[in-house]
Amino acid sequence: MKKDINSNRYIFMYSTILVIVVAALLSVAAIFLAPYQKNNKDNEKKINILSAAGIPNVNTDNAKQLFEKQCTAMYLLDDKGNVIDESGKAFDTDLKQELYNKEQGKPYGLPLFLINTDTNLAYVIPLQGTGLWGAIWGYIAIAADGNTVLGANFDHASETPGLGGEITSEGFQKQFVGKTIMKGNKFVSIKVQKGGIASLPEADRNHAVDAITGGSITSKGVDEMIENTLRCYLPYFERIKK
């Protein structure tokens, strides 16, 4: 008997089976490949943390080794700036989730990485924010004085290439080196200034960088991301200064 391959019954059965088979196949592949992908992601994270701290020439091959050598500690911090975990759990902590817990009034732990560069001890803080189209994130390294920025890098999920996407460019990230986040005793963060830092009074120029032309909303996102995240870490810096 020849089946009618255009009957509704057949079409429903056919599509159901097809979708189940494909879904099963993709799940198996995803599970099988997950460890490799996690390894790559971890490597990338290590590269980002190290290069934010100002360590030159970090690449995929030496990232793991350099990270083990130069990362002296990984902390999780509570709301008063106390270290609540030193076991290295910080590396796999998702900042986004922790910031959400903070908002909800639940207990949380903020990750912090201590990188020993040859000249400095850098406190590398992960950043998490929103750009124009999606998430933006990055790392900023603060020196032991709790004030000077040693370096920063950013990445994004889906900002416009050539406009907002320029936050990943070296030119934009280099601007942060040497800026200070405190004005006297007041926290002012690093402003991402539309119109350029030249439009600011002399005294404020050390707390700001040039925004990206055509990337105003992304620039504002970076600005807010740095301010909001750094604010959470202030208690810790207060403590280490004492």
Place this chain on the structure above:
Amino acid sequence: MSNFKKLIIEPLRKTNPITVLVLGICSCLAVTAKLKPALVMGISVTVVTAFSNLIISCLRKGIPSRIRIIVQLVVVAALVILVDQFLKAFVYDVSKQLSVFVGLIITNCIVMGRLEAFAMSHKPWESFLDGLGNGLGYSLILVIVAFFRELLGAGTLFGYRVIPQSFYEAGYMNNGLMILPPMALIIVGIIIWIQRTRHPELQDNNK
């Protein structure tokens, strides 16, 4: 054997998907600034066209014609996700450079075009070869375009410097225009021009 040759070789020349059928131009502009991503993109598209052709050809007698495009899309999408996952696992840096373009292989006209035009009406092995040939034809053009763009735009090939430093000291400069997308289109145009001059039968005669 002649059939085998025809299916593999013809798409490299007289039925090339980019220069003759002018399909898949979008990704050709986007990923050809450097050779390495272009090559990986070429391989990815080849894998997807070859295997989607093979799978669709095996299923072709059972596919209800009313949902055949959806079935094709599901197969192509599954293969593309697989390729994307493999790239993320084994060539992470290239997969970051290609970013959305791997996902966009789903919408690459070459894939759907070959499924509709060939795989739905031919045997599995022939379809596989046809997909392979068309994927290779696409890769060939991508690699040629990327070769010129990387060489003239950055002075490197696969990231290695090939134009010696002494040239730069003598006043030679990289052509920044080559890095920009329009140059990919212009190079494809030149390839088409050369190809049609050599094969007059490809020219349109509107007499």
